[in-house]
Amino acid sequence: MRTTALVLAAAAAALALPVVLDGRQLGIYVLAGLAAMVTVGLALLMGFAGQISLGQASFYAIGAYTAGLLTVNGVPPLLGLAAAPVLAAGFAAVVGIGLLRLRGHYLAFATLAMQLILLSVLAQSEWAGGAIGLQGIPRLSVGGIELDEDVHYAYLVLAGLTGTLLVARNLVASRVGRGLRALATSEVAAGASGVPVGRYRLGVFALSAAFAGLAGGIYAFYLGYLGPGSFPVLLSVEYVVMAVVGGLGTVSGGVVGAVAIVLLVQVLNDIGTRPGMPSYAPSVLSYAVYGLLLVIAVLYLPRGLVPALSRRDRS
Template sequence: MKRWIPAGLLLAVLTLLPPLLPERHLATFVLLALAATVTVGVSLLMGYAGQVSLGQASFYAIGAYAAGLLAVHGVPPLLGLLAAPVIAAVAATLLGAPLLRLRGHHLAFATLAVQLILLSLLAQADWAGGAIGLQGIPRFSIGGFELREDLGYAYAAGFVLMIAVLIARNVIESRAGRGMRAAATSETAAAASGVAIGRYRLAVFALSAAFAGLAGGVYAFYLGYLAPGSFPVLLSIEFVVMAVVGGLGTIAGPLVGATVVVLLVQVLNTLGTQPGMPGYAPAVLSYAVYAVVLIICVLYLPRGLVPAIRTASTRLTGTRRPPTHPAALPPLTQP
């Protein structure tokens, strides 16, 4: 029963908080929940599968454009939203088959190249709106019910975040999750235990892309407009920063990291738009946030905020958490 308490608390926050927020803060809540959804996939990919991706925003864009294009061409928005994570996962599977042969910074640069190529293609594709962008995306609707207010999209964003968290939790606690952790710790030992390393990594890569695609679908219906500039390379860096700040290899980490980074960026953007500040101030301050937060985490919180809080809590209470290192888990053998 205790293992469901965090999920219950998250559900309560996502349900009770939006109506309490002022109208001007609901947009921030929507973007925060969508960013956290993508970051859950990044944490799975980097923290459990041991793979580094600097192009997660490309799957965010694929999901958004898939849902938007389908809706613009008359497909019901619900079907467009359901298709977004599927299309993103299929794209990740096709791209991941060759890319996941790479390791470390080679894989990171390859995923970054994928995003740059995608942005270039979208800017040249007339069927996707080109550099001007895809316009006329209808509001999300189911039957005769249409979401028009920010409060409705706050609940929609919270719903997809809850789905991502529950799926990630189930994956982590499964045998496949133990296999991912073992492979991230030692490929040789995991392979000797019968873990299908390549298959698991590809599956996690596709799952993380599906989370990004689902969030992108909600993003498309929320804004009603998409352009290549909506998915810059900095966005992928932002997702990685959120995962690292919160704590890789945890479920709560992406939620905490997304909250900290998004709120910091919002505060500094507000500061940068004050009278007397130069026009480039918001962008410069945003870059400064990522740099400073990363430096602080690397120097003082190398495992992230959530693991640091857990360690401090353990020391204060004098209790010990059960071991979660792959070596302490049951044998990983294939049937």
């Protein structure tokens, strides 16, 4: 009962905040929502399918560039946004056939290599804007109504996150979700019980990419500009930290972890950009704090914030 009340309170706050926040705060709200969409998919991949990905920002970039390139070349913005998760999921399905044969840290490094290759291709391709980036992406328009204010994108992100959570929760509660939990515990035992291990792993890999692709598509219209530097390796590390801190075994953990880390990133950026700090201070601080958070989470919150708070609430 208390959990339901907390969920309703969080939903009400999420609906009310865009009206009272100012410009910079609205930007943080949008970025937190986009990060939550990506992290929910990663939490499914890592917590329920037991697969580690250090390249989730790749699918975020694919979704963003898909929406941006299609729209710049005359495709209606709404169709460009719809194509973003589809292409990201399709790309994940193709590369996942080979990547998901790997296990553990081999898979993690392979997904990291995938992102590095993608960033290199984008930086050297004129059709993607090269190192300068893709410019002139128009604002998203729906039914002839242009979304030209940050508050519009705040509610668009909230709608996207709501849809993502509904899909994820329905999946977890389904027969496929039970198979995924068995898969995360032991692939051998799951396979012996009749779970189609390969198909399930590939399916959740593609679904997590679709979530990231949708977030990337919204990001493209919100920012109006894309460059390879918008999707650094550090961004993929952030998503992993968000998923681990929030709780890999829960869908809501992705949201909690994303909001907490985005707010922490803003604090670190403020500290790193103070007078007298070197230019590389924000990155160094971020890597150091992410590493520290992972150590703390593994030692003291192995299941993440949400499961820990749930246990405390029951006790």
